[in-house]
Amino acid sequence: MSFTRLAISGLAICAASAAGAQSRDQVQVAGSSTVLPYAAIVAEAFGENTDFPTPVVESGGSSAGLKRFCEGVGENTIDIANASRQIRDGEREVCAANGVTDIVEVRIGYDGIVFASQQSGPAFTEFEPSDWYLAMAAEIPGEDGTMAANPNVTWADVRDGLPEVGIAAFIPGTKHGTREVFEEKVLLVGCEETGAMERMMAAGMDEDAAEDACMSVRSDGRAVDIDGDYTETLARIDSNPEGVGVFGLAFYENNTDKLKVATMGGVAPSTETIASGEYPVSRPLFFYIKKAHIGVIPGLKEFATFFVADELAGPSGPLAQYGLVSDPELAATQAAVADETVMN
Amino acid sequence: MTDATASGAPATAPANSLMAPDARTARRNAAEKRFRAYGLGAIAVAFGALVVLLLSILSNGLGAFTQAKLSFPVTLQAEQVAEAEGALLKTSAYKAMLQEALAAYLAEQGTDVDAEVAISLLSDEAAATLREFALANADRYGEPVPFTILANGRIDGFFKGRVTYESAELDRNVSPEQLRAAESLRDAGVLTAGFNWSFITAPDASDNRVEAAGLGVAMLGSLYMMLVVLVLALPIGVAASIYLEEFAPQNRLTDLIEVNISNLAAVPSIVFGILGLAIFINWAGLPQSAPIVGGLVLTLMTLPTIIIATRAALKAVPPSIRDAALGLGASKMQSVFHHVLPLAMPGILTGTIIGLAQALGETAPLLLIGMVAFVREYPDAPPEGLFDPASALPVQIYNWTQRADPGFFERASGAIIVLLLFLLVMNLTAIFLRRRFERRW
Numbered sequence: 001m002s003f004t005r006l007a008i009s010g011l012a013i014c015a016a017s018a019a020g021a022q023s024r025d026q027v028q029v030a031g032s033s034t035v036l037p038y039a040a041i042v043a044e045a046f047g048e049n050t051d052f053p054t055p056v057v058e059s060g061g062s063s064a065g066l067k068r069f070c071e072g073v074g075e076n077t078i079d080i081a082n083a084s085r086q087i088r089d090g091e092r093e094v095c096a097a098n099g100v101t102d103i104v105e106v107r108i109g110y111d112g113i114v115f116a117s118q119q120s121g122p123a124f125t126e127f128e129p130s131d132w133y134l135a136m137a138a139e140i141p142g143e144d145g146t147m148a149a150n151p152n153v154t155w156a157d158v159r160d161g162l163p164e165v166g167i168a169a170f171i172p173g174t175k176h177g178t179r180e181v182f183e184e185k186v187l188l189v190g191c192e193e194t195g196a197m198e199r200m201m202a203a204g205m206d207e208d209a210a211e212d213a214c215m216s217v218r219s220d221g222r223a224v225d226i227d228g229d230y231t232e233t234l235a236r237i238d239s240n241p242e243g244v245g246v247f248g249l250a251f252y253e254n255n256t257d258k259l260k261v262a263t264m265g266g267v268a269p270s271t272e273t274i275a276s277g278e279y280p281v282s283r284p285l286f287f288y289i290k291k292a293h294i295g296v297i298p299g300l301k302e303f304a305t306f307f308v309a310d311e312l313a314g315p316s317g318p319l320a321q322y323g324l325v326s327d328p329e330l331a332a333t334q335a336a337v338a339d340e341t342v343m344n
Numbered sequence: 345m346t347d348a349t350a351s352g353a354p355a356t357a358p359a360n361s362l363m364a365p366d367a368r369t370a371r372r373n374a375a376e377k378r379f380r381a382y383g384l385g386a387i388a389v390a391f392g393a394l395v396v397l398l399l400s401i402l403s404n405g406l407g408a409f410t411q412a413k414l415s416f417p418v419t420l421q422a423e424q425v426a427e428a429e430g431a432l433l434k435t436s437a438y439k440a441m442l443q444e445a446l447a448a449y450l451a452e453q454g455t456d457v458d459a460e461v462a463i464s465l466l467s468d469e470a471a472a473t474l475r476e477f478a479l480a481n482a483d484r485y486g487e488p489v490p491f492t493i494l495a496n497g498r499i500d501g502f503f504k505g506r507v508t509y510e511s512a513e514l515d516r517n518v519s520p521e522q523l524r525a526a527e528s529l530r531d532a533g534v535l536t537a538g539f540n541w542s543f544i545t546a547p548d549a550s551d552n553r554v555e556a557a558g559l560g561v562a563m564l565g566s567l568y569m570m571l572v573v574l575v576l577a578l579p580i581g582v583a584a585s586i587y588l589e590e591f592a593p594q595n596r597l598t599d600l601i602e603v604n605i606s607n608l609a610a611v612p613s614i615v616f617g618i619l620g621l622a623i624f625i626n627w628a629g630l631p632q633s634a635p636i637v638g639g640l641v642l643t644l645m646t647l648p649t650i651i652i653a654t655r656a657a658l659k660a661v662p663p664s665i666r667d668a669a670l671g672l673g674a675s676k677m678q679s680v681f682h683h684v685l686p687l688a689m690p691g692i693l694t695g696t697i698i699g700l701a702q703a704l705g706e707t708a709p710l711l712l713i714g715m716v717a718f719v720r721e722y723p724d725a726p727p728e729g730l731f732d733p734a735s736a737l738p739v740q741i742y743n744w745t746q747r748a749d750p751g752f753f754e755r756a757s758g759a760i761i762v763l764l765l766f767l768l769v770m771n772l773t774a775i776f777l778r779r780r781f782e783r784r785w
Contacts, residue, residue, distance in 0.1 A: 024631060026721065026733065030714070037551040037748070040718045044550040047720055048472040049434045054720040056633050056733045059746075060711075076629055119514060229746045231753075254551075254748035257511040311433035318468070322552055 024075045027055035027303050031065020031082030032177060033229060034111055034248060035285050038319050039082055042307045045318065050306070052299030057082075062177050066288070070095035073292045079300050081288045084111065084177035092343075102291035102342040106304060107333055108313055110325035112249035112274040113181055113281045116259040121241040122163035124155075127262045129280070133190025134158045135167050136223050138216045141196050145203025150218050163242075170236045170245040171217070173227035181283045182246060183215040186264075189280070191215075234258065249274065250323025271315075274325040282325065291342055304337050401760050407504040408758025411540035411555065412495040414466065414529065417488035418445040418474065425478050425485065435471035438478070442470050442493065455532050461525040465535075467494035469549065469556035494542075495535060497554035497751040499526045503537055506750065543758060547720040548740065554751035557744070559759055561719050565635050565734030566704060566766075568726060572639025573646055573703050578696055580643075581650030588651075589658040590680050609648035616645045617709030625713060632714035633733035635723065641713060642703040649702065653695020657688040690781040697774040701767050707738040715739055737763045 029039055036059040047054030058065075062083040069081035070091060081087075087105070095103065115132075117124040134140065135158045139147040155162035172178040191197045191214030200210040217223045226233045230251040237245045237259070244262075249269055252259055261269060265280055273279040287307070294301045306312060308330060313319050315326045327333060335341075365373065418441065428437030446466065447459035470493040477489070494500075498518035501507040503526075512520045529535040546558025592598045620641035624630045630637050661684045669679035710716055716739045723732035735743075737759065744756035 028632060028714075028733075030717075033746070036718070040550040041552050043718065044553075044720060045433065045435065048475065049432070056714075057718040058633070058714055058716060060716070071626075076625055076631055078632070230748065231746055251748040253516055255750065256517075257507075257515040258750075306432070309432055311431075311436065317433075318552055 025298055026053040027080065027297055027300050028058075028078045029055055029080040029082060029287070030058040030060055030068055030078045031080075031287070032062040032084040032285070033059040034084040034177065035082035035108070035287065037250065037322060038108065038285070038324055039287070039307075041318050041322060042303075042312055045312065046299075046303055046306050050299070050302060052302060055080075055299070055303055061175065063175075066091050067094075069288060069290065070098055070100055072098045073100055073290065075297075077290075079290055079293045079297050080304070083286045083288065084283065085180065086284075086286060087288060087343075100290055100292070104289040104291055104304070104337065104340055105343050106287050106289065106308060106337055107284050107327055107329075108287060108308065108324070109285055109319065109327045109330075110274055110282045111285050111323075112269045112271075112279060112325060113178060113185075113283070114247050114249055114252045114261050114269045115244060115264060116237070116247050116252055116261045117244045118237050118241050119258055119260050121237075121243075121260075122165050124163060124244055124260075124262045126161075126266070127264050128159070128193070129186045129190035129265065130193045131155075131158050131162065131190070132169075132186045133194060133196065133214065136169060136171070136187060136217050137191070137196075137214070138218045139213065141199040141203065141213075143199070145199045145205075147200075147213070150220075153222075165242040167222040168240055168243040169223050170226050170233045170243055171223055172233075172246055173225040175227060177283075178246065178248070181281065185281045185283075187215050187217075248323070249325070253323045271320060271323070271325045275315075275328060284327075285324070289337075291340055294340060301337075301340070305334075308333050308337055310334075401757050401764070404754060405757025405759075405761045407506070407754045408543055408761075409540050410504070410537050411543070412500040412503050412526075412535055412537045413492050414446070414495055414535050415490065415492045416446050416449040416534060418442060418491050419488045420474075420478050420485045422482075422485045428475075428478075435468075435475055438474045439466075439468070439471035442466060442474055442491075445491075450534075453532065453534070455528065455534075457525045457528050457532070458521075461521055462529065464522060465495050465499045465526055465529070467496045467553055467555045469494055469553045494555045495526070497749060499523070499535075500555050501751055501754075502526060503530075504754070506754065543755070544762070547722065548718060548735065548743070549720075550718070551747050551749055551752075554747075554749045554755065557752070557755050559737065559740060559762060561722055562735040562737050562740035562759070563762075564723055564729075565638070565715070565719075565739075566737045568635035568723065568730055568734060569639040569642055569736060570700055570704060571726065572636060572730065573643050573700060574696070576639070576643045577646045577650050577699065581647050581696075582654055582692060584647075585651045585654035585658060586680060586685070589655050590684070591676070605648050605651050609652060612708070613645055613706050614708040614712070616641050617712035619644065620709060621712045631731050631733075633717050633719065634731050635715075635734050635736075636730040637713045638710055638715050638736065639730070641709045642706060645706065645709065646699040646703045649699035650692075650696050653698070654688070654692045657691025657695065658684060660691065661687045687783060690777050694774045694778050697770050697777070701770040701774075704766060704770070705738055705763065707736075707742055710736055710739055716742065718743070737766070 036057060039057045043055040043057050046052065062085055065081040066083060066087055068078050071077050115127055134152055135155065137150050140150050141147055152158050152167065154164050154166055156164035171182060188211060197210050197214055200213055201207065205213065224236070226236065230247050233245040233247060234255060237243045247259070252261055267273050267279045269279045274282045289300065289304055310330065311317055313326055313330060320326050424441055428434050431437050443463035443466070446463050450457055450459055450462055473493065474491070498507050498515070499522065502523050507515070507518060509520050509523060512518045512523055526535060542556070543558045545560045546556060547561040549556035588598060588601065620637055624637045624640050625632060665683050665687065666679050669683045674682065715736055717733065717735060719733050719735045721733070723729035723734045741756050741759045741763065744752040744759065
């Protein structure tokens, strides 16, 4: 075995010296699986429309992508990290510690999160954030603020007018960026709307504890965490006619023949209602550029400029066609990319 | 009392007879019959599972091998091309040219298909095809050039039964009107379905163009990785086994090595991915997403399999062969390389092929070294190409199953069929080698 090890390290070193002579000529991107399809569409168009090679786009999640982004500067680190949330301070500290100091933040647009059920299933057509809070919460405070396990078993228990079928919700697992949005923009809002939060705080909870209680999801099997992607959620909905699932708008738009979508707070999700801010559950999508790589990796700045161009990220571009809600402030983003404005 | 029993015994028939089994024999025979039934049942379950798996893959995936296409002539104009090349998104200008050409062709043919609807049947990929042609063939401007253009994924799905008039009513990406137009274009002979070569040769495509996605880059990547594995794992594995089996002394150290090799063979493959990331990428500075790194990681994973198979093959060669060679004055090395190794070769090759087949289907270690990626550029020819980004067959399947467009599910099943065919060929080769060349003593 020692011989084997030696031989392999020897070969690896030979290979490394061979690789050292050759510099990387394509942009490397990694990160959020929500941003992946958009990045792939742009990468493909970039390869077709310019003389640069098509960038390589990996998925793996926002956190994993940012972690690799922050590993350091150099050809065997990635140039761009896709993220479905903003970079955290902790991540920027890691970045800075590894020499990645100048980061350009680019917001490409917004992604809506929709609530959909099987096309031929019960009539889930209208939801309020409070419905989701009452259906999903682990514990709900009583009139006096004492916490009791969630008693709601069917959607009709939650609110009259919802179908009388058992609660079976397929929500994104905790490793997804989508889960954070679901908790903050649906569960927490619902908690406040129903007055549950007020009652908890009146009963002596501090604000943080009350927020945590609002966002903790029941674990009796009525709320199912999906750690895979939306195709898994769709498969669950397919086999469970009474189930309701949480999807990205783009995924829903590609599967409108199988899914029917519910309104949230009376607003139907669409690129228009999300852009105008009427539809409440949406989030910005970002990518981050390592400034030190601009000018070193050929095509990096061109790719970023191409990504946010009106022809691509604008309201009539291919990204919007796939389901991206284009950013009303795209011009500012374009200017920031052109000037390579770094985060402070 | 004793008298009565003693005298009664001979009157009855003998308790044991070969013709009439006694209770114990009957029980033993019944047990054997039951065991056989269990065995048959086990095989039936395994076979049934295989049939269900294959049927579901074939029924979902065979569609990927045919593709609807539209054929019509396009006349390129030099000034149109020049104007298109001035834009940022050049392909959109080419798309307009294609649409114009199709509308003109339909008007000329006198079909009743609405041109507006007909142009919406074209794939987005078409514009890129046209641009490539226009840049490469400046001498053919001004004359009508026949083009065969992919129809978009939903229209393609319509001819495969995936999209129906009912589903199109609800689907935002296709309308019944488009389906009707597609049907009349098919009757007019403009739209035809044929074998989908580009599924085998084309690179991956983005989520907007399921119809253009192919396995070309993934197959090249897998091929390169298998080359690396073969070139490294076979000599290293065989050398290690010959040394351990024929030359190494039997002591604690070699026992320890043996235990470790068996252990390594059972280590989950993701662990090799972590090792690969730490050693080959972070320490040795090899590029990410490159088949060389994938190949090195898979080499580490395959080595124990090859060493174990090779040692078993060497052990199976009877000692009399070695003794005879040594007795005739051959050196130890001559006896090994002239006599033992050739006799063990079929076993070694079988083990290697099975190891390769295992490596071919592996995804987990590739996750960490950046090969689970969207790659559209073909890698160059080896050896330089080993350092270019590439994908791999199982990775492509994994990627496609995650995409939103339902057409990718069909592509993923199609890719599984291709992967299964490769595995089948490799395993058949292994069986053939064993049957053809193996010697029994």
